[in-house]
Amino acid sequence: MPEAGALPALFDGDVLVPGSPGYDEARAVWNGTVDRRPRYVVRCAGPADVRTAVRVSRDLGLPLGIRCGGHSAVGHAVPDDGLMIDLSRMRGVTVDPGARTAHVQGGALLGSLDAATQPYGLATTAGIVSHTGIGGLALGGGVGWLARAVGLTCDNALGYEVVTADGDLVRATAQENPDLFWALRGGGGNFGVVTRFDLALHDVGTRALSAEVDL
CATH class of the missing domain: 3.30.465.10 (Uridine Diphospho-n-acetylenolpyruvylglucosamine Reductase; domain 3)
Structure with a gap:
């Protein structure tokens, strides 16, 4: 199981936590009533980061959500105290x-x-x-x-x-x-x-x- 502090080293993309610059923007979705706070937001740089994020969420026992465009009306993309996979860097x-x-x-x-x-x-x-x-x-x-x-x-x-x-x-x-x-x-x-x-x-x-x- 990875240590929480070692998470950024596992990814080519960014790992945001509460208090990180950009964290609040990353957790916001189109439905403004959704106000959940993931423990980690992983801005994946490619499929390898997605694979790692899925495995980390499983190893740490964290709920997993995936954000694409952010139109999730019910907020499934933003897991409270979980790990959010943010695909916004993968838009090619x-x-x-x-x-x-x-x-x-x-x-x-x-x-x-x-x-x-x-x-x-x-x-x-x-x-x-x-x-x-x-x-x-x-x-x-x-x-x-x-x-x-x-x-x-x-x-x-x-x-x-x-x-x-x-x-x-x-x-x-x-x-x-x-x-x-x-x-x-x-x-x-x-x-x-x-x-x-x-x-x-x-x-x-x-x-x-x-x-x-x-x-």
Whole structure:
């Protein structure tokens, strides 16, 4: 079991505790009535940090929460006296326009996904609020403007990179760990920490029609 004071040395990212600069900002979520105080907030720099954080929470017997975009209405992302995995440093989006796919890190916001895909005239169903996190949206199903045309966000999931409760990094697709893939496509959570989403993209062009109706 790691000593609490040795935690920062285990991570490439930052470890915040009550009183640390940025701690209160890190524990705040969209729902302002949620006022919980994790014992540790780990701002993960990559999947290796997520693996370590999961193992540390298990070894210390701490409740675990995962923050992506911070829209958690009931505050599951912020465990009181627990360990919060903060994915806000993992917001990269890589687009393969030829394959029409996007590889989206678990902490990315929907605005970042749209900004990366729009120059190619591509998009996928991704909610209607730009500062929503991809994790909460996609794992809960994902309804957006394109849902009627191309399905929910989870319908466009090609695969996931997931840290399991054992701290293992695995791949989940229709062919590899298919049961986990099935569960992650709209199951809502508690199946692992998704560090990357692989999503199918669709041709939508680079223009949008907007109309204002005065009643």
